[in-house]
Amino acid sequence: MLIRIDPASPAPLFEQVAASVRRAIADGGVAPGDRLPGARDLAASLDLNVHTVLRGYQLLREEGLIELRRGRGAVVVADGGRRGRLQEVVRALVVEARRLGVSTDELVTLVTKEMG
Amino acid sequence: MLIRIDPASPAPLFEQVAASVRRAIADGGVAPGDRLPGARDLAASLDLNVHTVLRGYQLLREEGLIELRRGRGAVVVADGGRRGRLQEVVRALVVEARRLGVSTDELVTLVTKEMG
């Protein structure tokens, strides 16, 4: 579970924490069911405040990537066939865009901006 | 713009703040374009910490109900039309993409292909 932070980066620290975990999950470095390091432990090892780590974790929870429970910590969510779900959402998006007469370029811009 | 808080309620204070504003918007007490009270002012009048109010405001921003900008404060979003709906779908898409570790490029490709 490799998590690294660049204090010089313009990206907020809590966002870097979340991004780091996201990547670890995507890479398979951590599997569904695995437990992430406790917020205090991770904060100590990264030399961050507990709140900063916790905020990153809570971001991931809102995205549905992890579960957070008191006394138990952060656990990576079991991820079923979500690839199909992504296609569904893409289709829904295109339907909505067409209805509004939004061009492909405009739509791509919207999506890109939201991805950050 | 009537916002009240019950310190005895089990609901978190920041959630009560958000709920209060939500209701005000729904009731028409505040119209799109209206500015909400500054976080510090509201915190003072409710006898809360600035962070608590700000957290409530940020919740509302994530829901797309208000805009928060430095130096300007919190403004109720002009919504109504479908444009907001499109934005919602874009957000949902991005959340799903992140969950899967799909890159911006990959996502753009998917969307572009679906647009034809």
Next chain:
DNA sequence: ACCTATTTGTCCGTATGTATG
């Protein structure tokens, strides 16, 4: 059933950064 340690959740306080007007 009880107690204790662990771990996140909320809230407060303070300081500094940064976009807006």
Next chain:
DNA sequence: CCATACATACGGACAAATAGG
């Protein structure tokens, strides 16, 4: 240039849920 107001990060305290003995 300056005042305003949100954004991030640090710190500390206590509450509440969970797990284990």
